[in-house]
Amino acid sequence: MSELIPSLAELHAMPQVQQPTYEDADRLNWVVNRLRELPPLVFAGECDDLRDKIARVANSQAFILQGGDCAETFDGVRADNIKSKLRVLLSMSVVLTYAAQVPVVKVGRIAGQYAKPRSKDTETRGAITLPAYRGDAVNGFDFTPKSRRHDPDRLIQMYNASAATLNLVRAFVTGGFADIRQLHAWNASFVQDSRIEHRYEQMAGEIERALGFMLACGVKDDTLSVVDFYASHEALLLDYEYAMTRIDSRSHRPYDTSGHMVWIGERTRQPNGAQVELLRRVSNPLGIKLGPNTAGTDAIELADRLDPNRVPGRITFIARMGADKVREKLPSIIEAVEQTGRKVAWVCDPMHGNTFETANGYKTRSYAAVVEELNGFFDVHDQLGTWPGGVHVELTGEDVTECLGGAFQLSETDLDARYETACDPRLNRSQSLELAFMIAERLNQSRLLRRVPQRVPDWNE
Numbered sequence: 001m002s003e004l005i006p007s008l009a010e011l012h013a014m015p016q017v018q019q020p021t022y023e024d025a026d027r028l029n030w031v032v033n034r035l036r037e038l039p040p041l042v043f044a045g046e047c048d049d050l051r052d053k054i055a056r057v058a059n060s061q062a063f064i065l066q067g068g069d070c071a072e073t074f075d076g077v078r079a080d081n082i083k084s085k086l087r088v089l090l091s092m093s094v095v096l097t098y099a100a101q102v103p104v105v106k107v108g109r110i111a112g113q114y115a116k117p118r119s120k121d122t123e124t125r126g127a128i129t130l131p132a133y134r135g136d137a138v139n140g141f142d143f144t145p146k147s148r149r150h151d152p153d154r155l156i157q158m159y160n161a162s163a164a165t166l167n168l169v170r171a172f173v174t175g176g177f178a179d180i181r182q183l184h185a186w187n188a189s190f191v192q193d194s195r196i197e198h199r200y201e202q203m204a205g206e207i208e209r210a211l212g213f214m215l216a217c218g219v220k221d222d223t224l225s226v227v228d229f230y231a232s233h234e235a236l237l238l239d240y241e242y243a244m245t246r247i248d249s250r251s252h253r254p255y256d257t258s259g260h261m262v263w264i265g266e267r268t269r270q271p272n273g274a275q276v277e278l279l280r281r282v283s284n285p286l287g288i289k290l291g292p293n294t295a296g297t298d299a300i301e302l303a304d305r306l307d308p309n310r311v312p313g314r315i316t317f318i319a320r321m322g323a324d325k326v327r328e329k330l331p332s333i334i335e336a337v338e339q340t341g342r343k344v345a346w347v348c349d350p351m352h353g354n355t356f357e358t359a360n361g362y363k364t365r366s367y368a369a370v371v372e373e374l375n376g377f378f379d380v381h382d383q384l385g386t387w388p389g390g391v392h393v394e395l396t397g398e399d400v401t402e403c404l405g406g407a408f409q410l411s412e413t414d415l416d417a418r419y420e421t422a423c424d425p426r427l428n429r430s431q432s433l434e435l436a437f438m439i440a441e442r443l444n445q446s447r448l449l450r451r452v453p454q455r456v457p458d459w460n461e
């Protein structure tokens with residue numbers, strides 16, 4: 001096996017799960033070779049910048065907001081859709097930055113989140129059983145044999161969809177849309193719930209006055225107009241992530257150029273597995289999902305394997321324990337890792353441990369359980385004296401009805417109205433903003449408890 005990157009054949013010879021089964025090996029080969037020729041989607045230097053920012057999170061100096069669709073779709077590559085997702089994330093970020101006075105590292109589940117691990121390989125409707133939908137990168141959502149076939153050409157479509165999305169995101173975040181002085185505009189026709197709207201508008205007014213004061217005092221305004229925003233996704237498909245891995249000409253190290261940050265899922269993080277083998281070679285910042293059955297030793301083993309040199313900002317543990325388990329399961333994992341002297345970013349995913357099916361057949365989550373898991377996460381960190389470093393959420397900029405509760409008190413019957421996710425239920429725009437206010441309050445308390453010095457947050461951090 002090469003020092004830098006294993007070959008694809010070597011990877012495929014290793015234990016692996018949740019991979020597509022392609023009928024046409026020659027076509028897959030052609031696709032992988034074509035992807036290897038295509039330009040990188042992100043640059044190594046950008047990945048390093050994000051890693052440095054995450055190092056500040058691990059150092060209790062910043063907070064990560066990571067969010068976006070459960071599963072992006074090729075049809076969803078539309079300007080309005082991308083814009084509204086960005087708008088929610090920017091609004092949430094401004095709430096967190098202002099109310100908690102902590103710099104926020106902004107990372108989308110975007111421009112690459114096209115593949116899904118599934119609990120079952122097949123789906124049955126009536127008398128018909130077909131392969132499960134595994135994300136647009138693998139097969140189609142339509143319930144027909146043709147659509148559900150695993151098609152390697154979809155990997156090229158995934159590349160194109162990611163490139164188009166990233167192109168627009170880059171234009172939005174540098175072209176004036178993300179200027180913090182636009183914070184009223186992000187909210188226009190946004191939260192219709194008067195309580196949330198009022199709260200956001202009140203805060204936006206305060207920020208506007210504070211900014212006016214700073215500018216009048218001569219503070220330079222050039223950092224206000226652009227924002228650093230990063231793309232992340234689960235590095236699930238070995239063929240794609242391998243093909244996008246390139247040697248950086250400056251450092252001569254491999255980077256997975258499919259996204260700035262990639263994460264490894266709860267189902268695919270076997271220490272001797274192919275995913276870990278590929279990701280341990282690349283220099284991107286890495287997320288590792290940890291479910292409720294994780295032992296402290298599992299987390300340490302993964303961190304040691306993926307980050308033997310303890311590079312600051314390299315590892316983010318994303319805990320997704322479930323509201324009823326977080327207080328019991330998380331403390332021993334944090335304690336075990338902290339005892340090794342390792343500094344990692346601790347992030348809470350309050351979505352994946354709280355999914356259930358309603359009587360009317362929808363896969364959903366309740367806003368109350370999401371809040372409950374987050375409260376547990378903050379309580380655990382406050383008790384241990386560790387830093388609650390971030391949140392990882394599935395959300396959308398649309399007014400969907402996929403998660404129960406929240407500002408509009410969505411009920412099971414409301415799910416019929418706009419249930420549009422291709423996989424798991426997402427928070428809608430109002431639920432996301434409401435959650436940002438809740439997180440900001442807890443984060444501010446944690447900051448005060450830990451006496452993290454207050455500083456003028458740089459919007460661009």
Ligand SMILES: O=C[C@H](O)[C@H](O)COP(=O)(O)O
Pocket residue numbers: 070116117118119120352423424
């Ligand atoms: O997003 C995570 C997983 O892909 C998803 O929860 C799996 O869902 P399933 O249990 O319906 O397969």
Ligand SMILES: C=C(OP(=O)(O)O)C(=O)O
Pocket residue numbers: 070117234264265266267289290320352
């Ligand atoms: C599959 C996911 O999560 P997990 O690996 O935590 O189940 C996800 O975040 O899309």
